Amino acid sequence: MNILDKAIAAISPEKGLKRVAARQRLKIINSGYSNYGASHTKKSLLGWLYSGGSAKEDIQENLATLRQRSRDLYMGVPLATGAVKTCRTNVVGGGLRLKSQVDYEVLGISEEEASKLESKIEREFALWADSPACDIERLDNFYELQQLAFLNWLMSGDVIVTLPVTKRINMPYDLRICLIEADRLSNPAGNTNPRIVGGVEVNEAGEVVAYHISTHHPLSFEAIETKWTRVEAYGAKTGRRNVLHVMNRERIGQRRGVPFLAPVIEALKQLGRYTDAELVAAVVSGMFTVFIEKESASSETALGEIIPEEQQVDSADDGTLELAPGAIIDLNEGEKAKELNPGRPNTAFDGFVIAICRQIGAALEIPYELLVKNFNASYSASRGALLEAWKMFKMYRTWLANDFCQPIFEEWLAEAIAKGRIPAPGFFADPIMRKAYCGAEWNGPAQGLLNPVQEVTAAEKRVANGFSTRDRETMELTGGDFYKNVQQLKREEQLMKEVRNIAEEANSK
Known part of the structure; x- marks a missing residue:
């Protein structure tokens, strides 16, 4: 009741009561979404606790927890591991391969000349990409780095890539790929600049201008002083891309990526706990143990084979009682053994797990059949599941090619042309000529x-x-x-x- 209603009620209680009743009726008579999803009066929605914020509050402030939980699921829950690896294997496989596609019409050359140029570009690129020399750590070649980058993209939400230049023996190209884990892209200690969010700095227009990368992993236990390096997104004079930020945005204004498993973290964890509990119960139910009751206390060793200490699960804890298959255990006076039948294996286990897996697969866009590698349905159903999955795989492949493979290829091609290993007149003079030379397709494993x-x-x-x-x-x-x-x-x-x-x-x- 507002001030006006209170004043009217004081003068005329009858009219005041009518005004209050009219206001209550207005609340009930909703229209549009207020009668459905936005209703505040329906009993089905009264217990809905909700709140919302910008991409910074909803995503950025929760990323540290989401990353660590996603990695924990990947390392310990088989279904989560399978989902991530299924996506990695189908999207990247052995690596996306370059198929040069120069625009010979723009370049003013014949198809035959274009074919020869494409073959030379692919041959020179293979010299660099097939060698671990392209990796700043000198461990993986270009195709293995694709797998590593994509796997970390799925687990952490994004991957940072820098393109340093270093010389190496027997390698004519100096371009190197440096992968940086998402945690190292962070706000400098004591940062008060509101334009730096999650280590990503923007200008007044919202354009990304720099990245702040720590020299020390924030989750490492090493006692090393952490410092931050500000790396400009593009070179001030050349416009060269200094940093590649591989991520997939889902909100406007979002600066950091969300892990692939984020929407199903709770379901995966609970399913993992349920599976572990069922496994333990099945093991216990398989240990048929006989207990012997005695009317008086006995100090004799129990009949049957006692569990050797080296076979005990927790031999250091004297309070732990352990069972063994076929063991015969004595009981003291007054003690009774009650039969425990856990009823395992649980007949409802498979159906319940399948139902949860279907929901998880729907959220991750991986059909159940592909998620658990179980193709017991009809041919048309299995084919439909694969076709749906490949829509998602192709989308991710396109993103990886656009955000990772193509930019790196363009930087490599610029170096190859600058060093005279590939003839490309007009490459540095005209942007349209540069684009014509950089045309490429990235092909991965087939369906x-x-x-x-x-x-x-x-x-x-x-x-x-x-x-x-x-x-x-x-x-x-x-x-x-x-x-x-x-x-x-x-x-x-x-x-x-x-x-x-x-x-x-x-x-x-």
């Missing part, structure tokens, strides 16, 4: 075939009707290269022709 005969026949019909090309179908069916296949087939046919001629000559003699 599996449930029925190869039907799917190959469908591919033939698509090509025959102009819906697709042989090059694209080859890439999608086998992950291969149509032109290289044709060249190899040409050599093989020539060889087989020579063998047949030799055989015919031998038979004629």
